[in-house]
Amino acid sequence: MRADTVIAVAAAVIALGSLWVSHSQGRATRLHNRQSVRPILQIRRIHEDGRVGLQMINAGLGPAIVTNTVVRLNGEFVGRWDRDVKSRIFAASDWPMTYSLRQGAVVLNGQQTFLVRYDSDVPDRLERFWDLVSSRLAIDVHYESVYGGERFIVSSLPRGDQAR
Structure with missing residues (x-):
């Protein structure tokens, strides 16, 4: 060669x-x-001194862009997490503070907000509401990063838990 x-x-x-x-x-x-810039949404069930609810936290490094929400009550699909669905789930007498998530909503990194929060001095009301948010109500938030297309999902019910 x-x-x-x-x-x-x-x-x-x-x-x-x-x-x-x-x-x-x-x-x-x-x-x-x-x-x-990956967002990591978490939903925590909160039950403390006169307050019950579902708190959403972005523990990731980037913003989360909401692409969809799915609400189930007792395992049955109810709709998206908006005012119409909330009026079918919550009684007017026990209306909680809520935070809606529409398609395109942005959850900034480090942001904490209650999706639903109920404050009361009446223990029976708190326990009824706790039963609702801890085992019967499921809110799934579909989201992605600024790059898009990842299809991340977080649920208020941990994996394996099924709404009764």
């Missing part, structure tokens, strides 16, 4: 290796950028 052929083959192998390294590095950088 001639020297110029060996040099040409070696140059081609080095060029292909460089292309592979460059492609891998670009892919790793894109993945890192996506992870650096």
Whole structure:
């Protein structure tokens, strides 16, 4: 084999290796950028001194963009988390404070808000409301990061728990 052929083959192998390294590095950088702005929504069930509710927290590094919400009561689909659904779930006499999530709503990183909160000095009312939000009411929030397309979902009922 001639020297110029060996040099040409070696140059081609080095060029292909460089292309592979460059492609891998670009892919790793894109993945890192996506992870650096990933939202992580959590819904916590709160039962404390005269207050019962569902608190949503964005524990991730980036904003969460809401794409959909699904509400189930006793396992049955009720609708989206909006005023119409709330009026079918909650009695007028026990109307809680609520926070609606419409499609396109943004939950900033570090933001904490109650999706539903009921304050009362009457223990029986608190226990009835606790029964509702802890085991019968399920709110699923579908969301994505600013990049879009991830289809993340968080539910007020932990995995394995089914609404009665």
